[in-house]
Amino acid sequence: MVYYGTAFINDSVCRDIKQVDIVMQDKNFRPYRVAVLALEDSVATTITGPQDVFSMTGMLYEMSRGEEPIRYFTVQIVTPDGRPVLCYNDLLITPHCSIQECNPDIVLVPGILNIEAALGSNEKVVDWLQLQHSRGCILSAICSGSLLLAAAGLLDGRDATTHWAMINEFRKRFPRVLLKPDELITEDSNLICSGSYNSFLDVSLYLIKKLYGPTIALQCSKVFLHDPDQRSQAPYSLFSGAHEHGDKQILRIQQIMEEQYTKNFDYNTLARKYGMGRRTLERHFKKATGETPLAYLQRVRIEHAKQLLESGNTSIDEICSQVGYMDNSFFRKLFIKYTSLRPSEYRARFSCNN
Numbered sequence: 001m002v003y004y005g006t007a008f009i010n011d012s013v014c015r016d017i018k019q020v021d022i023v024m025q026d027k028n029f030r031p032y033r034v035a036v037l038a039l040e041d042s043v044a045t046t047i048t049g050p051q052d053v054f055s056m057t058g059m060l061y062e063m064s065r066g067e068e069p070i071r072y073f074t075v076q077i078v079t080p081d082g083r084p085v086l087c088y089n090d091l092l093i094t095p096h097c098s099i100q101e102c103n104p105d106i107v108l109v110p111g112i113l114n115i116e117a118a119l120g121s122n123e124k125v126v127d128w129l130q131l132q133h134s135r136g137c138i139l140s141a142i143c144s145g146s147l148l149l150a151a152a153g154l155l156d157g158r159d160a161t162t163h164w165a166m167i168n169e170f171r172k173r174f175p176r177v178l179l180k181p182d183e184l185i186t187e188d189s190n191l192i193c194s195g196s197y198n199s200f201l202d203v204s205l206y207l208i209k210k211l212y213g214p215t216i217a218l219q220c221s222k223v224f225l226h227d228p229d230q231r232s233q234a235p236y237s238l239f240s241g242a243h244e245h246g247d248k249q250i251l252r253i254q255q256i257m258e259e260q261y262t263k264n265f266d267y268n269t270l271a272r273k274y275g276m277g278r279r280t281l282e283r284h285f286k287k288a289t290g291e292t293p294l295a296y297l298q299r300v301r302i303e304h305a306k307q308l309l310e311s312g313n314t315s316i317d318e319i320c321s322q323v324g325y326m327d328n329s330f331f332r333k334l335f336i337k338y339t340s341l342r343p344s345e346y347r348a349r350f351s352c353n354n
Contacts, residue, residue: 032211034075035104038095039125041117044087046110046142049200051075053220057208061219072212078102080124088113099128106207107132111143111197115169119151126152133190140192140207142200149191150174158188161195164237171290172244182234182340195233201226232340235349239303239338241296245288249274253281254289254296261300262324267293301325302338309347316343 034054038047058070079085082098096102107129112118129152133139141149146162147170149155156176161183170179180186184195185206194203201224209217221228241254253270270293271281285293301323308319317328325331335343 031071031074032105033103034073034106034108035078035099035102036075036108037099037110037125038077038079038085038087038093039110039112039118039122040085040087041114042085042087042093042110042112043143043197044089044091044093046108046145046197046200047077047087047093049198050108050142050204051077053201053204053208053224056223057216057220060223064223072208072216076102076104080122080128099125104132104137106138106140108200108203109139109141109145109148111145111163112147113144115144115147115166119147122148130154136190138190138192138207140194140203142194142203143197146170146193147173149193150177154191155188155193158191159183159186160188160191160193161186161233162193163196164233168240168242168244168290171242182232182237182338184231184233196236199233202230234338234340235346239299241291241300242289247284247288249276250285250288253285253293257293257297258300261297261304262322264324265293265297298334299338302335305331305335305343306339306346306350309343310350310352313353316347319343 034050036047036050054073054075058072062069076096077093078097078099078101079093079095080099082095082101084092084094086092109129126148129139129149133152133154139149139154143163144166146155146160147166150160150170150173155174157178159178159180161180162170164181167179167181170177178188181195184199185203186193187206192203192206194200194206205217205220205224205226205228208220217228220226241258243251243254245251253274256270257265267281268278271278274281276284282292285291285296289296291299305319305323308314308322309316314322316332320326320328320331323331325334332343335341335346339346341349
């Protein structure tokens with residue numbers, strides 16, 4: 001026997017297992033309806049992954065314990081016109097219906113690779129996302145799918161994240177979005193974004209916890225062998241800086257910092273060299289790169305430190321000195337700030353010599 005009476009309670013949600021038990025006994029309640037959007041050139045796992053997670057929630061864990069399965073979600077894959085779409089890896093996805101034929105409580109927006117094409121050919125989808133959000137639907141974008149939410153104007157003035165490799169492109173296209181590049185998951189006004197293609201699992205479990213509480217989410221984590229504590233993509237990100245902003249003076253200053261990153265710069269002198277006051281330099285630099293000059297130099301140095309930790313056995317104290325810091329304690333604090341890991345933890349996780 002499979003139960004279907006789960007917890008859609010208008011504006012309220014089930015927060016723990018006791019509430020879920022109560023809901024299960026009420027025939028007026030139903031599973032949350034999930035629509036997984038599929039688009040041309042999407043990353044296939046950002047479509048099929050969420051479908052599997054939500055479809056199996058309340059199933060695998062219960063069956064492994066000899067208990068009755070529980071249907072917490074109903075899941076449909078939807079496309080703009082109800083026709084199959086070809087994913088980036090040439091996998092053909094056949095949908096259940098078109099976006100106009102579903103009535104979801106939650107929409108999952110997939111990761112996209114050809115950003116230009118996706119933003120240029122999905123005006124119908126953008127309008128539909130705006131409509132769903134206006135009616136109280138939860139919209140959750142996986143990785144670069146957040147650019148579609150931004151294109152809909154839904155993220156203006158709101159927190160968001162995306163894959164670390166797309167941060168500069170995102171900022172250039174959508175400067176009004178409050179981008180949090182180190183965050184794996186952000187949530188603001190029923191708009192949830194996640195920061196990598198395989199974060200479909202993180203964001204799916206995040207939603208399960210949000211809607212049904214920690215007990216059900218923990219059960220799913222055990223089934224999928226997933227670490228629920230990962231909340232940052234900072235350890236994986238590569239800082240390369242924004243270089244396509246068009247400000248030639250700031251670009252030259254960036255190049256100097258990147259080439260002479262061990263040097264302690266006098267920003268007043270640097271500003272005068274390029275005919276600016278320090279405040280003007282900092283304002284223009286921040287506008288062009290998204291960072292202050294000091295933060296930019298720190299990130300360049302930490303990026304070099306990461307490379308040294310990955311590729312050799314140089315002591316952490318020596319690395320500190322090699323990237324321009326004399327204070328080991330300060331270096332460690334900065335490293336944690338920009339990677340969320342201590343240098344020793346970073347080496348243990350990412351060293352090529354492990």
